[in-house]
Amino acid sequence: MKLDNFINGIKRGDRVVLAQAITLIESNSLNHFNNGQKLLGSLLPSTGKSIRIAITGSPGAGKSTFINSFGTYLCNKGHKVAVLAIDPSSIRTRGSVLGDKTRMEDLSRHENAYIRPSPSAGTLGGVNRKTRETILLCEAAGFDIILIETVGVGQSEVTARSMTDLFLLILQPGAGDELQGIKKGAVEFADCLVVNKADGSNLNLANLTKAQYQSAMHYILPATEGWQTPVLLASSIEEKGLEDVWDCIQEFIKNTTESKIFYKRRNEQQIDWLHSMIDEYLKNRFYGSDRIKKIIPGIEGSIIKGITTPSTAMQLLIKEYEEAIAPARNK
Numbered sequence: 001m002k003l004d005n006f007i008n009g010i011k012r013g014d015r016v017v018l019a020q021a022i023t024l025i026e027s028n029s030l031n032h033f034n035n036g037q038k039l040l041g042s043l044l045p046s047t048g049k050s051i052r053i054a055i056t057g058s059p060g061a062g063k064s065t066f067i068n069s070f071g072t073y074l075c076n077k078g079h080k081v082a083v084l085a086i087d088p089s090s091i092r093t094r095g096s097v098l099g100d101k102t103r104m105e106d107l108s109r110h111e112n113a114y115i116r117p118s119p120s121a122g123t124l125g126g127v128n129r130k131t132r133e134t135i136l137l138c139e140a141a142g143f144d145i146i147l148i149e150t151v152g153v154g155q156s157e158v159t160a161r162s163m164t165d166l167f168l169l170i171l172q173p174g175a176g177d178e179l180q181g182i183k184k185g186a187v188e189f190a191d192c193l194v195v196n197k198a199d200g201s202n203l204n205l206a207n208l209t210k211a212q213y214q215s216a217m218h219y220i221l222p223a224t225e226g227w228q229t230p231v232l233l234a235s236s237i238e239e240k241g242l243e244d245v246w247d248c249i250q251e252f253i254k255n256t257t258e259s260k261i262f263y264k265r266r267n268e269q270q271i272d273w274l275h276s277m278i279d280e281y282l283k284n285r286f287y288g289s290d291r292i293k294k295i296i297p298g299i300e301g302s303i304i305k306g307i308t309t310p311s312t313a314m315q316l317l318i319k320e321y322e323e324a325i326a327p328a329r330n331k
Ligand SMILES: Nc1nc2c(ncn2[C@@H]2O[C@H](COP(=O)(O)OP(=O)(O)OP(=O)(O)O)[C@@H](O)[C@H]2O)c(=O)[nH]1
Pocket: 057, 058, 059, 060, 061, 062, 063, 064, 065, 066, 095, 096, 097, 103, 151, 196, 197, 198, 199, 234, 235, 236, 237, 238
């Protein structure tokens, strides 16, 4: 398809063209990558106008069910909601965001919604780049709220934080034990905690859990300067508490745009992204070099035997690498 057709289609909000453009962005072929970059370059002025929200929580906390209800609530208010996913292990299929349209059935049928499963890893910047660029495409297509579902395990949370304005953590009632065991990281990142499943026989427990987290939050440095992380209750199944979450998000955006933290964070994210891409590129070049691949096992061996220190080994490897790439550099 011609670039102009892509640009016009996306600006019209055409879902088919949007999907094709995302496929281009997600491709691991260099040719597609280059075309994708041209497209993004042309669309850049139409990007950046959404609220980007990370939604995370431990497996089974109810992230997908929450996104279904909350996304539908927002769509019914006239918003255009895009749901993306970051799945750290692209081999996960069942119950994961990859095949989770079943949990998002209402939302996937809504004319204001667009759901895109996690891209696969691979070359050319991996999931991180693909998700960030998909956010831009969705914004150019007129989506004003981007929800990014992430399974609450380690690196994917860091990735989600690095590309969103607000971090929403979904918790389950009865998480008193979880409170001690919970990875502090997720709570420390959170701008809003939502105790989900606050319904039926869970209700009392949900209230208790809320109180526990509320007191725990006093001991945790807020994720966003000048913002006290609130703890809310919701039931995704009974569609309760959704308005409170939306009010909280709007309040957060108001607060952070007034304090300029919103813009500062976005600027930092852009620059961090640049640096992380350079790091990744250089690392791949280094470890992918034939010369390094050949000599690294021997050098590792000499470290283990106590013949070489890691620092000396590093200097040696870098020297070898620079000499190996020198002819290419001088071309
Ligand atoms: N009672 C009750 N159950 C819920 C609610 N939200 C989700 N569930 C149930 O919790 C289970 C897990 O929900 P999911 O939405 O798949 O959770 P998830 O966090 O997306 O799970 P993964 O993507 O596998 O990490 C399902 O059986 C849901 O029906 C709720 O508000 N109330």
